[in-house]
Amino acid sequence: MNSSVIIFPGSNCDRDMDVALKKFGFKNKMVWHDDDKLPQSDLIVLPGGFSYGDYLRCGSIAGKSKIIQSVIDFANSGGLVLGICNGFQILTETGLLKGVLQQNKNIEFICKNIFVKVNNSENKFFENIDKDVLELHIAHNEGNYFCTEDELKSLEDNNQIAAYYCSSDGKVDDKSNPNGAIKNIAGIFNEKKNILGMMPHPERMIDQSLSGEDGSIFFENLLKNLK
């Protein structure tokens, strides 16, 4: 399976993502934001980081970069796109995903492990995943997901909420909401479920000695679903 990770000026999880994808068997290529063509890919990843220093709004400038039109075309033709953290912010800024990531409610940069409950596993990203509560890592200042009431209703009606922040035993409550995200939303899909944006970083949880391995479960499962 071929994957491509887009690098923007200020991306800083691009190489972690490269390591993770290769570890689980993807043939990964790094693609510069100023290119206009994507290599043949089964998966495009917009990585975490601080593209363009978060100027204007997180992800807004990256969302207008040269490569993005190819990413939009790829996504609209059904290709799998994964946006993590800043990548999620970029996906909302391009309009591929609904809503927006606002500043965390407590005005703090949050860097810690959290738990998410997988809400919809009828898609390539989570189908047949062994665990429905995953321990992942978050590191962001703008992860507070917000959308209008109408948008929230359509996300819920179409089963587009990918994952909720939850407690270690899977309880979705205020206490386990790290950033004030509406309804504890940690990640969402587009209508067709081929685009996933989420704030938590699975690529940071792929090594037992460094972190945990729930990220490994995510990548192994994704690869299996693509084969």
Added chain:
Amino acid sequence: MKIKVIVTLKSGVLDPQGKAIQQTLNGMGFANVKDVRQGKYFDIDIDENDEQKAKLSAEEICKKLLANQVIEDFKII
């Protein structure tokens, strides 16, 4: 022609920075400050002499980049 743009959060959208500023002002003794909403201001020099045309460009600029209309409003002045 110079165009000024102000981008503000829509009413009802949480503004934690504005809230922190308001609380700080209250703590500094400005007890009469009831609410603060923080926004962004842009000075844009558009190569256009016709005010109408410049403002139309500015409007497009706001819609396409400067404001995220899910949470923000813009004003061209």
